[in-house]
Amino acid sequence: MKNKIVRIKDIAEKAKVSTGTVDRVLHKRGRVSKKVEEKVLKIIEEMDYEPNLMARALGSNKIYQIAALIPDHEIDFYWHAPKAGIEKAEKDLKQYGIIVQQYVFDPYDVDSFISKANKLTTDKPDGIILSPIFYRETLPFFEKWKVAEIPFVLFNTQIAECEPLSYIGQDSYQSGFLAGKLIHYGQPDSCSILIAHIDEETSNAAHLLKKEQGFRNYFAQNNLDHQYKILRVELNRSNAAVFMKQLGDIIDSTPDLGSIFVTTSKAHEIAKYLEQRYIKHIKIIGYDLLPPNLYFLNKGTISFLINQNPKGQGYWGIYQLTDSLVFKKEVPIIKYLPLDIVTKENANYYVDDEDAVYLDI
Amino acid sequence: MKNKIVRIKDIAEKAKVSTGTVDRVLHKRGRVSKKVEEKVLKIIEEMDYEPNLMARALGSNKIYQIAALIPDHEIDFYWHAPKAGIEKAEKDLKQYGIIVQQYVFDPYDVDSFISKANKLTTDKPDGIILSPIFYRETLPFFEKWKVAEIPFVLFNTQIAECEPLSYIGQDSYQSGFLAGKLIHYGQPDSCSILIAHIDEETSNAAHLLKKEQGFRNYFAQNNLDHQYKILRVELNRSNAAVFMKQLGDIIDSTPDLGSIFVTTSKAHEIAKYLEQRYIKHIKIIGYDLLPPNLYFLNKGTISFLINQNPKGQGYWGIYQLTDSLVFKKEVPIIKYLPLDIVTKENANYYVDDEDAVYLDI
DNA sequence: TAATTTAATGTGTTCGTAAACATTTTGCTG
DNA sequence: CAGCAAAATGTTTACGAACACATTAAATTA
Numbered sequence: 001m002k003n004k005i006v007r008i009k010d011i012a013e014k015a016k017v018s019t020g021t022v023d024r025v026l027h028k029r030g031r032v033s034k035k036v037e038e039k040v041l042k043i044i045e046e047m048d049y050e051p052n053l054m055a056r057a058l059g060s061n062k063i064y065q066i067a068a069l070i071p072d073h074e075i076d077f078y079w080h081a082p083k084a085g086i087e088k089a090e091k092d093l094k095q096y097g098i099i100v101q102q103y104v105f106d107p108y109d110v111d112s113f114i115s116k117a118n119k120l121t122t123d124k125p126d127g128i129i130l131s132p133i134f135y136r137e138t139l140p141f142f143e144k145w146k147v148a149e150i151p152f153v154l155f156n157t158q159i160a161e162c163e164p165l166s167y168i169g170q171d172s173y174q175s176g177f178l179a180g181k182l183i184h185y186g187q188p189d190s191c192s193i194l195i196a197h198i199d200e201e202t203s204n205a206a207h208l209l210k211k212e213q214g215f216r217n218y219f220a221q222n223n224l225d226h227q228y229k230i231l232r233v234e235l236n237r238s239n240a241a242v243f244m245k246q247l248g249d250i251i252d253s254t255p256d257l258g259s260i261f262v263t264t265s266k267a268h269e270i271a272k273y274l275e276q277r278y279i280k281h282i283k284i285i286g287y288d289l290l291p292p293n294l295y296f297l298n299k300g301t302i303s304f305l306i307n308q309n310p311k312g313q314g315y316w317g318i319y320q321l322t323d324s325l326v327f328k329k330e331v332p333i334i335k336y337l338p339l340d341i342v343t344k345e346n347a348n349y350y351v352d353d354e355d356a357v358y359l360d361i
Numbered sequence: 362m363k364n365k366i367v368r369i370k371d372i373a374e375k376a377k378v379s380t381g382t383v384d385r386v387l388h389k390r391g392r393v394s395k396k397v398e399e400k401v402l403k404i405i406e407e408m409d410y411e412p413n414l415m416a417r418a419l420g421s422n423k424i425y426q427i428a429a430l431i432p433d434h435e436i437d438f439y440w441h442a443p444k445a446g447i448e449k450a451e452k453d454l455k456q457y458g459i460i461v462q463q464y465v466f467d468p469y470d471v472d473s474f475i476s477k478a479n480k481l482t483t484d485k486p487d488g489i490i491l492s493p494i495f496y497r498e499t500l501p502f503f504e505k506w507k508v509a510e511i512p513f514v515l516f517n518t519q520i521a522e523c524e525p526l527s528y529i530g531q532d533s534y535q536s537g538f539l540a541g542k543l544i545h546y547g548q549p550d551s552c553s554i555l556i557a558h559i560d561e562e563t564s565n566a567a568h569l570l571k572k573e574q575g576f577r578n579y580f581a582q583n584n585l586d587h588q589y590k591i592l593r594v595e596l597n598r599s600n601a602a603v604f605m606k607q608l609g610d611i612i613d614s615t616p617d618l619g620s621i622f623v624t625t626s627k628a629h630e631i632a633k634y635l636e637q638r639y640i641k642h643i644k645i646i647g648y649d650l651l652p653p654n655l656y657f658l659n660k661g662t663i664s665f666l667i668n669q670n671p672k673g674q675g676y677w678g679i680y681q682l683t684d685s686l687v688f689k690k691e692v693p694i695i696k697y698l699p700l701d702i703v704t705k706e707n708a709n710y711y712v713d714d715e716d717a718v719y720l721d722i
Numbered sequence: 723t724a725a726t727t728t729a730a731t732g733t734g735t736t737c738g739t740a741a742a743c744a745t746t747t748t749g750c751t752g
Numbered sequence: 753c754a755g756c757a758a759a760a761t762g763t764t765t766a767c768g769a770a771c772a773c774a775t776t777a778a779a780t781t782a
Contacts, residue, residue, distance in 0.1 A: 053456055054415035095414060177706050381770095384771080413768050422770085
């Protein structure tokens with residue numbers, strides 16, 4: 001078993017050409033006769049050549065500008081984690097010539113998004129990572145980037161038809177389905193269940209609807225429809241009084257309410273409300289390990305959180321772009337991160353740690 | 362903000378010495394006057410020099426032999442996953458000059474272990490990864506390796522006092538604690554619960570006892586002792602008839618048995634038994650995503666599996682050794698992998714897939 | 723103080739690849 | 753078939769660090 005590492009030079013020797021020719025074949029730079037190209041390709045195949053990524057990155061010695069188009073974490077704290085992931089990746093990958101430029105927009109202001117997206121586009125980066133939270137407004141940019149041949153990676157929100165280099169995030173439908181299971185498991189007896197969409201317009205946020213659909217389908221597929229009554233509500237904290245009243249009305253008018261499934265990262269708002277009213281029998285399941293959510297998780301007010309791994313999403317986005325740009329690797333078009341079930345007893349393994357290390361197998 | 366990457370050459374210029382001198386300072390090779398050394402160190406600090414790991418690995422061009430001392434997966438399928446992780450890591454890290462030599466022993470035969478460990482030791486590898494399932498018999502080897510200055514990494518089974526380069530695995534106590542929570546959550550009413558240790562001597566497997574302790578402490582700390590009656594049993598499949606009889610006796614004599622917590626990867630044995638007897642109301646929680654476990658998880662016979670991520674353990678072990686040997690990075694002494702809660706609805710994100718992606722925070 | 727050892731520092735080559743540059747071969751036109 | 757452009761192929765250097773080797777300066781000895 002010869003384990004010797006095959007180099008370009010070895011291929012060149014075997015093909016009786018120079019390393020330059022092999023290089024041209026490898027990179028499809030042309031200027032190689034068809035006959036020679038075929039021969040070299042065949043030998044590359046035969047010898048099972050694998051490029052030395054270190055030498056490649058070292059030799060090419062390029063700087064890759066990656067643009068990150070992300071919502072302002074000071075406006076919505078949820079975006080703090082992706083930002084942290086992006087920055088961690090930038091730090092880890094700096095040595096490969098990766099530099100990330102952040103374009104931060106207001107997640108509640110479409111114009112801000114468009115403005116930043118325009119600026120980004122004129123800056124002509126080598127790659128783009130973004131969370132396309134404004135569906136309609138993002139589409140024309142996808143076209144521009146495709147024309148300019150700038151690869152882009154989506155995270156958090158999936159838009160299948162835009163043909164990104166990669167999408168990184170969760171399967172919203174399946175996460176709703178999972179939430180159904182968790183509620184059913186902890187609530188074997190007949191009761192009412194509330195789906196709460198908080199602070200987001202479901203009409204403009206397809207992923208929330210997918211979660212709801214998955215959730216409902218869990219009960220439907222398991223023939224539990226007769227056992228549970230599923231309610232839904234859309235709440236908005238912009239008016240605190242209305243928020244409280246709406247929630248209170250539902251709770252008061254639904255005495256057998258057993259669980260609440262919060263489709264956004266705002267489960268802590270429900271938890272706060274229930275605590276204030278000393279309601280203890282209603283179970284909450286929500287998303288994301290934000291500090292206020294973790295607080296109520298540790299108190300037991302929230303039973304489970306499904307981790308969307310937002311930091312990992314940011315990290316992986318940059319990582320995939322690097323794999324593609326620097327190492328010319330193929331990257332998976334869809335990269336679903338696991339649906340981590342987080343509860344008080346295992347939370348500390350998932351919470352964001354400065355020294356977090358990411359690893360890909 | 363100058364983002365230029367600092368090279369040894371830059372340091373040398375600033376310090377008005379040659380790159381060789383800087384190199385000697387960086388590697389503490391001596392032969393440098395104290396005055397110069399201090400100056401160079403100061404400049405390294407000032408300029409925030411970070412070595413280019415690719416250039417380093419490329420330049421040194423060393424082959425690192427890593428020895429993996431692992432149980433035979435054909436005897437216990439559990440070890441298939443760590444082996445796969447090790448092999449995946451070897452493939453990924455081959456380009457950094459990592460070669461892994463496997464020393465496979467019979468997990469039920471101490472002599473086999475000793476023999477392979479001896480062979481390994483005489484081969485003088487540059488690093489070692491092992492799962493020290495035989496506590497007493499491993500201790501003298503730790504001493505030998507320490508004398509020979511060969512770093513070793515433990516996985517799966519932790520031995521704190523041997524001072525390994527790193528331990529990779531789970532917090533057994535906490536995983537038992539988590540199992541307690543999962544059972545409690547799904548079984549709010551008073552009932553009996555069985556802890557089942559299958560196919561392993563608890564006297565020789567401290568981690569199983571830790572799991573049991575964590576499990577019991579969950580109920581104790583939450584003042585649930587009066588509500589649940591916790592039983593325990595040690596079963597062994599070596600005699601199938603005895604196994605069935607023991608299990609049957611417990612089930613028959615405990616009409617209010619609500620859940621079974623299996624501390625090993627053999628939950629499927631319990632599931633098989635319950636199915637044969639058409640018992641559906643007893644919930645099972647176990648460990649590890651082995652095919653038979655997944656089979657019963659998907660059928661709903663097993664409620665949850667706690668994933669020990671054995672493939673990740675193998676992968677990480679090699680990875681940590683590489684970080685230490687090739688890149689001279691500091692590696693964490695203890696690396697606890699997350700306690701993944703796996704159920705039918707999220708299992709496919711955790712099962713071993715050739716292109717599996719591991720992500721650690 | 724010249725000779726010689728030893729400490730201190732400098733220089734050049736190497737790793738595998740990329741890419742600029744240099745040379746040779748081919749094909750075509752007049 | 754000379755002349756020349758274009759295509760094909762070969763050669764060299766650079767990337768950043770490691771390390772062997774070469775050189776210089778300082779210290780010691782005769």
